[in-house]
Amino acid sequence: xxxxxxxxxxxxxxxxxxxxxxxxxxxxxxxxxxxxxxxxxxxxxxxxxxxxxxxxxxxxxxxxxxxxxxxxxxxxxxxxxxxxxxxxxxxxxxxxxxxxxxxxxxxxxxxxxxxxxxxxxxxxxxxxx
Numbered sequence: 001x002x003x004x005x006x007x008x009x010x011x012x013x014x015x016x017x018x019x020x021x022x023x024x025x026x027x028x029x030x031x032x033x034x035x036x037x038x039x040x041x042x043x044x045x046x047x048x049x050x051x052x053x054x055x056x057x058x059x060x061x062x063x064x065x066x067x068x069x070x071x072x073x074x075x076x077x078x079x080x081x082x083x084x085x086x087x088x089x090x091x092x093x094x095x096x097x098x099x100x101x102x103x104x105x106x107x108x109x110x111x112x113x114x115x116x117x118x119x120x121x122x123x124x125x126x127x128x129x
Contacts, residue, residue: 001098008090012083013057019087021050022059022076026084030073032065041122059083 059080061071
């Protein structure tokens with residue numbers, strides 16, 4: 001799947017490891033790197049690298065948190081907002097390929113089981129949504 005996703009997102013200069021951060025920021029901006037790491041169950045170093053790449057590509061911007069200057073809030077830029085629907089379409093194409101020959105019920109079961117595996121492997125105290 002990562003190879004397909006990389007291929008689909010290559011025209012937008014977004015790597016397979018970055019789209020999840022772009023989409024997470026789009027759904028809950030403003031947010032912080034720390035909040036993204038916790039929500040996505042991804043370590044802080046990986047999060048920082050992905051955000052730096054998205055920022056360099058012009059899709060994400062940082063602003064000092066007015067409540068606590070030690071933190072930066074993450075927002076999508078105009079370019080970021082414009083690319084989100086394209087990324088969603090690309091991910092939809094990949095998802096369609098992965099669902100071939102699988103019923104909706106089987107696919108839902110698969111996703112549920114994968115969430116349990118993720119929970120079991122993480123050191124977090126709650127089940128992912």
